[in-house]
Amino acid sequence: MLQNTQINSIYKLDYQLGGMKGRATQLTSLRTLLGRHVDVLWEPGSHKYNVSSFIGELDEVLFGAEFSEFTDEMLDTLISALRKRGNSNATINRKMAALSKLLRKAHKMGDVQSLPEFKRLKEKAGRIRFLEPEEETRLFEAISEKSDLYGRFCIFLIDTGARLGEGIGLRWQDLNRDRATFWLTKSGKSRSVPLTERAAAAIQASERTRRGPFTNIIQAKFRAAWNEAKQEVGLGSEPDVVPHILRHTCASRLVQGGIDIRRVQTWLGHQTLQMTMRYAHLASGDLDICVPILERAARAKTA
Template identity: 40%
Template sequence: MTATCPTHAAAKTMEAELRHALHIGKEVDSRRSHARTWTLQEALDKTLSMPKPEGWRGASYEKIATLHIEGALLFMGRAITLGEIDRDLIDAWCRACEAKGNSDATINRKISALSKMMKVAVEYGGLDAMPKMPRLRKERVSRIRFLTHDEEFQVLELLRVTGRTDMEAFVTVLIDTGMRRGELLNVRPQDVDLETGVIMVYGTEGKGTKNGRIRSVPMTARVKAIMAERLCNRVTCFELKASDVRHAWDWVRQKMGLAGDRDFVLHACRHTCASRLVRAGVSLPVVKEWLGHSSITTTMRYAHLFPQDLMNAARALDPGE
């Protein structure tokens, strides 16, 4: 007479219900592990308790997935049972997200997080069947925004003259290595090899890179100089918080008059590295390995920046050639 429960408290509740049923002579179906539908909070607890791919524990997206689902907990209620969550309620939640200004991409991630939790519940007996989920929305194809050399100079100069030298160095390394913010924040002195000129990238908070792989990134001369100064008496090479980085970048955007440019985000530094590699004639497979993309399809987004094959084709049609 055992059943799978997401938490100890849920197990004790189920035990009491089963004992009462036996006491009054009610037949108990011991084959069913989903004798009681889980609450939304219990589904979240179970999903967070399980490692990927079954759950979120240890995944690089654990925090953001949890943040996405917290909105559902606030909107629907932590104690609501999964059986009470139907398509109408999910649609109402999506409309509430729209009203808060969430993009279609963000709403898609929230729907996916809720769907994942419910699938876990079905698998472990906390829900009989999945409700019908909304179709994922068509996401805006964002422009690949990169920094011009003039914009790079302005950004670094603003940070330098205001004494934000750590942030100046941080942005410089992002531009020259193409690392993600979380990856660079996690780089430790022992991950930097000045002799070979590479940085080993282990990802965000030691949980691996975005695709779960480890990669090495070459250092330019200025990156090597920056990292050489940060190899002693530090836990990580950049002792900055994600919030510090975000606030400093927002301040720079404001000062440059680019607060309204929705694509001028810190991630543009990664796009800048990729675009400069491609424009220099570096092959897309090499760019893929440099940036740590899991698929060449992702790297192909940068192909239009230097369409060498198309330029060669144009020359073949030029009578002057």
């Protein structure tokens, strides 16, 4: 493994200008660039927190190396290190997306002289886990026993498909009769969704003294309660049973219920249809009309 001094000696390069050696470009690091641009590039919320964690990890991989140019070699070093840490291509793509956004801003502001070529890694479709009705009942009952607020929050999330940060960030003024509007979203675009009866009841049971129905929920404490309840109901061995499964479950139920994929995309607030297409296979009922045709063909062959 390269030592800190070795990496710095590799990346502390002067640049040539017009055939003459120009003055050395001021060196910087990923952590420095993050501190300089994070508030401009990302709004407050869980996504900003995740991005900061990603960039911090990448800076750690480079041993805090300072540079004036971010090279393809540096990018390869990061991807190789993340793979050795067990990161999937999907996870690496998310981290590289944050890095690309930061570096493009830094390049525009003159902090970095050149950028590498970012190529999206091929992602596996993977299996999407969602809760069966019986699993939902057991899990929600166990969570509600620990905290009524947490139990109501779970109901709200599974019936709206909201992300944790979106639900916690909801304000009373964002609620209009039977609809909820999420302003602080991952895509940066607001969206409104209608509320089910039980989602509306979950909201109304919250204290009006708070800025929003779920604003006093701390994610770390909620996740801890979730994991305890998950163990108690026999789901502790399933790594995919995390709070985000509530969003998957909402999407799955919409598709299985016959809602077209475009409407599901709008409901979830996905930036691209490709993200929503992960659930398309659940609409298998559309293929049922194919069976009689195949059966008639089979009977005709044996007649």
